[in-house]
Amino acid sequence: MLRGFNRLFALLATSVLAHSAYAEKEGAERWGVNMTQGVTEVAHTTYNLHMLIFWICVAIGVVVFGVMFYSMWRHRKSKGYQAAQFHESTAVELVWTIVPTIILILMAIPATKTLYDIYDTEEADLDIMITGYQWKWKYNYLGSDVSFFSNLSTPRTQIDNQQPKSENYLLEVDEPLVVPVNKKIRFLITANDVIHAWWVPDLAVKKDAIPGFINESWTRIDEPGIYRGQCAELCGKDHGFMPIVVKAVPEAEYTAWLGERAAAAAKMRELTEKTFTFDELLARGEKVYNRNCAACHQPNGQGVPGAFPAIAGSKIATGPLDGHLSMVISGSQQNPAMQAFGEQLSEVDLAAVITYQRNAFGNDMGDTVQPIDILNFKNKQ
């Protein structure tokens, strides 16, 4: 018995300790109970609509539960209350059919108006294509050279509780979506594999990303800031680990940023001509691997039996180079979970990651793949 109490005490103590570990989230945000008011006009309207319906429901609830609790208190047999025997009244039935109908019509009017606003994607200043992948987002600034992937940046050690969790645990990415404020931005949303949903609560934008189809949505952000969201449609194993971060900046800053990104893209193309050393490729390859491959094939290359094959000792990573290039660049014919990375990664990164896979995890093939090899392979196809 005493031991049982001790164990219970230990459990309580750990849960209290666990609490103090995330005490950085304080006050309203930590005990948040309501929808965000957001930073766009649509978000404000949605919030007001939500509150309107909520208060109507509260009012109905007060009346219905009021009558109910009153009669549960007063009309008890234990208080000697004699039951009345009334039943059936067409008039009463009509009243409680018609009154709710009128309330519903009053609700439907503002809802319809808001819906028309949300659906008006005409006359955008800027178009951004958003593509959902298992389990990351790709942003493509249409009309410019800029396109990049946005991955979760929370380290695995925090998820596995080996390190204290940072303030924006699971809501942080390596490359946020940068957008200008006060511009109408149209999002063209699609997916590459399964259905995802792009959701940022502060913008009140949630739209499914459906493979083979393009959905539209739009936003106009009022104030600069960082707005966080998550994938909202179950998309497989790491559905909970593909956050969205939107960084809204003043227009001048946005234009400068876009210029930098375009220059960086041009520089990356030049790097394709360069010959790298084995060690350079290995070091770069490890980073690329951890960002793009480790989610399925695991950081130790062992895979997940029955779901994702191992890289360590695999026939492909220790077999002829062409087979390995084809698997990574074009994906697998048999298993759609193995994506085609040819379009997702640069030639440099592809060369690095393939070199890494052929030499890490005890594969020790000893060969190097250069960016130019990747380019040649792609041109052959």
Next chain:
Amino acid sequence: MAHGPQPGFKRWLYTTNHKDIGSMYLWFSFAMFLLGGCMALVIRAELFEPGLQIVQPEFFNQMTTMHGLIMVFGAVMPAFVGLANWMIPMMIGAPDMALPRMNNWSFWILPFAFAMLASTLFMEGGAPNFGWTFYAPLSTEYAPPSVTFFIFSIHIMGASSIMGSINIIATILNMRAPGMTLMKMPLFVWTWLITAYLLIAVMPVLAGVVTMMLMDIHFGTSFFSAAGGGDPVLFQHVFWFFGHPEVYIMILPAFGIVSAIIPTFARKPLFGYSSMVYATASIAFLSFIVWAHHMFTVGMPIAGELFFMYATMLIAVPTGVKVFNWVTTMFRGSMTFETPMLFAVAFVILFTIGGFSGLMLAIAPADFQYHDTYFVVAHFHYVLVPGAIFSITAGVYYWLPKWTGNMYNETMGKVHFWLAFVGLNVTFFPMHFVGLAGMPRRIPDYALQFADFNQIASMGAFLFGAAQLVFLFNVIRTVQGGKKATAEVWDNPEGLEWTVPSPAPYHTFSTPPAVR
């Protein structure tokens, strides 16, 4: 030769008796309730704290999927069929179900379906992990190999449900005692008649959609793959054309049970019997034209959004009629609060709260913020747990003395109620908050601002789980013995089932009763 049950196990294997089959359905569904409940506890244990502690994301997804499938198809639906088997013949004065051999078969294929579904947990690649709504292409091109077993078990469950509902319709339409006109039938019989039609209409649609999946996976078709000219959204339309009537299949019989219990313990007739019947029929009709409100974010044209929003809001009208009727029945009654009444009253209160969040979800622009968050999880657990589960529990306590001849332990029943009531609200109410604050559903790990409410919800879940063990213990003790029940059991209850002795003899109404 006297017609009695066969001895031993053969009694249960060969039985064509509606009471035996009803009992088997109820025990089976309780076993599935505990299994699905254990899976829910795995989910809540993992979500007790941020970070991955107990399970990995792959297994977490299998747990959410299997929890949903087992609770919907294994716990709630068979429990209602069990109650229908026990009560419908006794309520309409029939000696048995119309098709007793088919009745036996519709039960006995169920354990096989669920054994097959559960066995996928031990297969390479694991159990289905794509959510109980199994959206393509996650459930087709990207599914684990066990998906084929999942499809087969859904087919068997569908066959069982279709046979069960054919049987119920045939019984109700053909075997009523003389004088038992349709508008004299108890509401439980009415709600089941309508539910059975819903089942016949939509279970083939479910079978169709899983068959299309099977074709896509194994036979090279592309119903749901855009690469082959198909459309992943087609899956959702077909699924929810089944899925929305399905949620009413899980609640209409509950309305019937509550409409029997409240008048008994208020000692006052139900306020509007015929309006209750019409409201049930209206809800059933509306259930066929609202399915796409589950899909407001898939990118429908605005006309579609508006139609499904308006139609969905309309459901509030007949549902309101029902709630107002129950409240008016209680008003100026002479109430006592035995365990069945406690569960029935909690049903009315909590189901109404679930109805309110349902109305909020119907508003399409607001739904863009609620969709696929914990707000939705809170909503459907508020309509299913205090809706379906509480009404089944209320029904079991209400009719258990009739089935066993013994009174259950009232104190233990009340303890069960209060533990379950507190546990349920502590579990699901905070989910409204984290959902509105932005927590998506079906995630194994979450951001730090959601930690506190998740911890509270997890504690409530274990309390709710423990409460069910009190229930199990109470039922077993009542089956074994206890204070003898009278034929009427309660204070002047209405219905033919109270005119036969307690326990109800193996065969009742071999000669039809006289109905006033």
